[in-house]
Amino acid sequence: MKKSLLYLFTIICSLYFITACSDDEKPVTWQDISKTYTGNQLDLGTSLIGSVGSVKLEAVSADKVNLVLTDILPGENEVTLSAILMKGGESSSFPGDFIIKGMATISTGELTVNGYILKGILKLDIVREMTSSVVGNWDLTIQDGKTADVFISVKGTPLDDLLNSMGPVVGQLLAQKVEKVSVLFGENGQLVVGYKMPGSDAIDLPPAEIAPVLVNLLTWYEKDGIVYIAARKDIVDIIVALIPKLSEIDITPYLSLLELNGSFYVLPIHATIEANNARLYVTKDFVQKVWPLIKTLIPADSQYAFLLPIVDSAINSAQSIEIGLGFTTPCIIPAD
Incomplete structure (x- = not known):
């Protein structure tokens, strides 16, 4: 009887760990990426912008996201733009789960945003092109x-x-x-x-x-x-x-x-x-x-x-x- 209970307990534990591993390997969907990224979850990847701001990402669909950049660019306390969302991974040149590409006109020039999301970290390369006559x-x-x-x-x-x-x-x-x-x-x-x-x-x-x-x-x-x-x-x-x-x-x-x-x-x-x-x-x-x-x-x-x-x-x-x-x-x- 004891051996039967021990055998049953072993099977239950095995099923639990298999299920847990399956949950860990569950693929990330576009519905999972909407959040505000800041601190260690945000990698800006360029030296001409701030490092203490945040990026709010709202996935509208499988191919579109809205971004709100707060306290990232000097002179632009908040920038809102729409960007293209694409699936990343082995089928693309980006290692991320999702690829993000967007452009916007802001008060100080033109803005280009490229990046990806990988393991919960949003990596963005943000380039601002000044249109000022001072350039x-x-x-x-x-x-x-x-x-x-x-x-x-x-x-x-x-x-x-x-x-x-x-x-x-x-x-x-x-x-x-x-x-x-x-x-x-x-x-x-x-x-x-x-x-x-x-x-x-x-x-x-x-x-x-x-x-x-x-x-x-x-x-x-x-x-x-x-x-x-x-x-x-x-x-x-x-x-x-x-x-x-x-x-x-x-x-x-x-x-x-x-x-x-x-x-x-x-x-x-x-x-x-x-x-x-x-x-x-x-x-x-x-x-x-x-x-x-x-x-x-x-x-x-x-x-x-x-x-x-x-x-x-x-x-x-x-x-x-x-x-x-x-x-x-x-x-x-x-x-x-």
């Missing part, structure tokens, strides 16, 4: 190698003429320090700044070894004539915490110059583009934020200390202030 290589304008194009426009104070005349003076000082400054606003959101020192044979660019890190840290976008330089908040916060330990410099006050937009710190810079000429500048609201920090860098016994109250008064009373740099982009001559 391209820009060089700081330096006239005859002697004066950089620095402009200061102050209106509404008794010192307008004096302050505005300081632009060329600052431009001459800048041209003595650098022979060339180049800025690349990449079509994919990449931002690269290079410079050439006097007497140098080449433009100094970020080392190739750290280029991916910089791309991951800095990007840009443009809206309504304002260029936003964007930096991932999580990475900036790490840098802010590390720098005092490495150099005893506290850069926390400088974060007040930035605006927080989702998971990004952004620095707004006004831009005026005409043909192959560009002017990038800040206005009074930014000057009012940065001036108190600049004053702390000027020693009380400096020969320029007497100017501080004068500049204070001018900044506070000015109707408008514009301070910036002029850039040009090389003209491309069509081939015959």
